[in-house]
Amino acid sequence: MASPVAVATQGGLGRAWDVVWRARRLVERNVLVYRHQWIVILSGVAEPIFYLIGIGMGLGGLVRTVGLPDGRSISYTAYVAPALLATAAMNGAVFETIFNVFFKLNFRKTYDGILATPMGISEIAIGEMLWALMRASLYAVSMLVLMTALGLILSPWALLTLPVTLFVAATFSATGLAGTAFLRTVQDFDIPMGLIVMPMFLFSGTFFPISAYPIPIQVFMQATPLFHSISLIRGLTTGLMGLEQVWDFAYLVGFFSLAMVIAMRRMERKLIK
């Protein structure tokens, strides 16, 4: 069996594209499953909107404006919205790849059936990522539409927000896939959710600049992908683009590649005996 990692790294772009093209079948499958469950996906659309209204407007009444490093002052809602956008992309991707993939991997044996067809592990892994990406992009697009309607887009750089948000979603879906193959029991879910996703959401400069926290927390947070996702997307929507955002992007590219390699290895380990 050709290692998916080998296929992805040595097989050349043509073969990599073939895998992605065949992986669309898994997206097709997930569409079929979710055809009866659109409400689940819609609730994911609503969540960041509730956050934006609840926290952005609520806290915005107290905080009103936030000063940016370049001297401008922007409304608190405009400050928080891009962070919620990044978080929505993360949640869409992570929930799909952690919860749903875990059950298919461990209890439903869905992949064992699929692997008896010409589909391989690379197709399955990439198919799940593509699907998570589609789900996350739905969240991202609806947030972007809302932000535009509320006048929270402050810079022409924002044209890049959609592709960047998709890349952020790709990074988190690869991360989720890598993580889920390590989980053994349903109880294990509490670890990534409670110890990683939640604190990242709170401390990554989502609601306040991270300078509000003690140095050790700041250093730690700068190592997380959500911090860089928020910093990058906030840069785009507010027009605060600089070297820092270049570094954010480079960091995310590196993180994405690493997560991909781990995800493929783990899926292979888990499914091939």
Added chain:
Amino acid sequence: MSGAPGDALVRARKLTKRFGSFTAVDGIDFDVRPAEAFGFLGPNGAGKTSTMRMIACASPVTDGDLAVIGMNPASQAREIKARLGVVPQVDNLDTELTVRENLEMYARYFDIPGSVARSRADELLEFVQLAERAKDQVEPLSGGMKRRLTIARALINEPQLVILDEPTTGLDPQARHLLWDRLYRLKQRGATLIITTHYMDEAEQLCDRLVVMDKARIVAEGSPLELIERYATREVLELRFGDVKRASLDGQLQGLAERVEELPDRTLVYTDDGEAALDEVHRRNIPVQSALVRRASLEDVFLSLTGRSLVE
């Protein structure tokens, strides 16, 4: 691509599967010829499923050579799998899809166009008698119905080689006979079948040739008839003694036949003339509760080779 070496559709040489330090398949050799039905028999844990999974490209070969339809599972899994139908020992249907969606979606993995997929799904649902359940979810189906759906799914790509790991376990007699009939017709059309089963009648009915595996090795190979001739006598006298302690009978059965096999519930006397042996039992005044003379079957072969009764 085509033209497997030596005309075999599946060819294994010193084929080995290890899980860690445990050897599940220990250097076995076999050839499956095109358009034949080839059986794997053997007690639980003999290594049948491990072998089937290697052929199906679901499990990497640890050692030795394996060619499936002339191709190497290690490098051409996708090409091989496109031409296989697989019924795994344990059903792995897509429980998030309906009965019909299971078939149609599976067809899509094989790149079968939607319209063809739909008509094949119709035909197969009819065949496995699940047409009325087409719109139902999979989970609430009975065990036998799930099995039938798994079988239908394996045929969606009109496979050249069908691998069936205990296909009829859990099926009622009518469904079993229907499946035998269908498999027979598949073979007539040129498909090759590889089957494992614990039902000896099934093996005799379906298999042109078979191997018996025991403890990771192949211990015998041949057609059902050849195996019966080689490993059993023509007839078998089955004796039941009721409450009488059989240990005390040991001596009394001596010299009666070539071989005497003690099972928990009965004693098997292997002989070419069952009636004569029974007369001798009566002449010796051995207190039998009931006696039956029958032709030897694969079950007797199995028993003599593995020392185990099939029905565990």
